[in-house]
Each structure stands twice: as C-alpha cells, then as structure tokens.
Amino acid sequence: MHEAPDVDATVRAIESLVDMQPESAELAGLLMQLYGAGLTRIVEVIREESGESILERLAGDKLAASLLLLHGLHPVDAATRLRKALQKLERRFDAQRVSLAEIKDGVAFIRVEHNGGGTPPAALADMIEQAAMEVAPELEGIEIEGAAHAAVLVQIAPAPVA
C-alpha cells in the first residue's frame, strides 16, 4: 500500500503555489475536474456491480473518503455520518444524550439533553463540534441546543454543483 500523503500539507502547498501564480488556479481546477470525473465513474461502476461493501470500506478510509467528499461522492450522507459520530460520543458520556435534530441549509442542529452531572456543557460542545467537523466537514455550521456554548458557525465553501 502506498504511503498516504499529508493531505493538509499538500493543500497548503497548492494554495501557496496558486498565490504565487494566480493563473495556475485554472490548471488546478481542470486537473481536479478530470480526476473528479474519473472518480465519479469509478463510484458509478462500483455501485452498478453492487459493491456497497467496497464503498463502505472507502468511506472508512480517511484519504479516500476526503477525496470522495471533495467531489460530492461520499457514499454515506452527512446526517448518517453525523449520527454515528454522535452515538460514539454519547457512549463516552453516560449522563448526556446527544442527538441530531436536523440538517437544514447546511447547518446541523444538535440537541444535548442533560441528565444531571456529566461533562461541562462548554467542553461537550467543543467535542461535538470537533467530531462533527471530522466526519462531516461539508457542513456550513453547527448549532448546539442545550449546551451553554454559543453556536459557532464555521464557514466552508458550498458543495460543488453536480
């Protein structure tokens, strides 16, 4: 297996190259469109061959998943991913119930119910945000109801047009 590239460092390198040479943004876009079209085709073929288990494995691979997400091809929708992550989080804090109310206009509304005690609300809110950004970075914002922490909007570019 190939050694996974450092995605963050690669993104930063691309950005600084484009800063130095703004015309190269077009080159980057063209290459990404080409590879994106190829990825789309690959995902289609896997689906046609009922390879859902393959897609699941890819969704679980950080690098593959991030590229699928970038091209709007992630096989699991944001709500499902978020629910799963919240359940995992919830298991760590017995005293609280954390659930996803809805995703509306790219903003996830997450409800926290206290059963007394448990993690301080601000710390919990931070953890929820972190978990949500990790599994569903395409979200434009997260609203947490029931935690003291004020909702923070994280600005992310809108999803690519299909």
Next chain:
Amino acid sequence: MKEILRLRRFLDAPVSTQPPSERCEFCGVAIAEPHSHVVDLEQRRIVCSCRPCYLLFQNAGAAGGRFRSVGDRCERVEESGLDMDAFEMPIGMAFFIRNSKSNRLVAFYPSPGGAMESGLQVEAPLSLEADIEALLVYRRRESAETWIVPVDVCYELVGRIRRRWRGFDGGAEVYAEIESFFANLNEHRSAACQI
C-alpha cells in the same frame, strides 16, 4: 478532512477549455487575435502588443530606439529588382528585411526550424522601411509574387510553414498552406495586413 475541502474553490471556479488569451507584452492587457506587433530591435524578435502600446512605438527612435511598431504597408509589387537566380530558395520563397544597424538587406528562408537567415549579400533597389517592413518573394514554377508586407506577416507565414512541414521538402500540405496564405493576401490585401 476539512482542509481538503478548501480545494473546492478551484473546482468551482469557471474553467475555460480555451487556451489562455494572449497578453500585451508591454502592459499585460489581454489581447485578441489578430493583434498588433512591435519589433524588439535589441533582441531581434517580434513582441505581441495591444493597439495603444503599438501606437507608442510608431515613430523611429521611440523607447531609445529599441522598439519599433511593425509597418502597415501591404502591397503587391511588380518587380523586386532582385536577381532571384543568384541564390537558392528551398521552397521558392524568401523574405528580405533591411537591418537598420548594419544597413544591409538580410535574406531569410522559411524552414521547418523557423526563419533561417541567409548569409548572402543582396541589394534591392526598392525602398523598404528598415526593420519593420519586409519584401516577400514567392516563386512558383510558372508565376511569381512579390509583396511589401509588415514583418509580422512574414513571421506568421513562417509559423504556418513550420506547423505544416513534413519530410524533406515540406510535403504537399505545406504548399497548400502557402497557396492559401497568398490567396488570402491577394483577396483581403488590407484585411490580412490589418495588424
């Protein structure tokens, strides 16, 4: 996983599959085809320019004498006054530019490698504006054409020949290209040279 989504801005940016438009080499403004050309006398090359920059260098001596806008004369002449039999023209074509520095008429041949300078000493009685006008001669078996054209017209022709050149003598395609070039010159005398 969040960082990679920053690349979306490249995906979303309008991408044209057209080659990027050319720019004026003086001021950087985008220029369409056809556009003007200026001769760089120091580096002896043709520089693409927008119309305003072209107008800047129309007078001899502009930019300390370094730059000179190509000529705008484009006319067919009856006789070149040159003894064409005195030298070999590989594909029956040559063009002549007067070099202002040496005050000599320099002959060039189109070739697959671009314009080749001939070392031959020639002189023509025709008056040519130095550096910016060229005497273009094309000899077919049965007829010949002689033109006074802006130098960039010759460079365009050289470029077309280079693109079409096949094999040892250029091949049939190259002659078809040359014929279409001269047909265009005859038909739109002024338009073809409206640089």
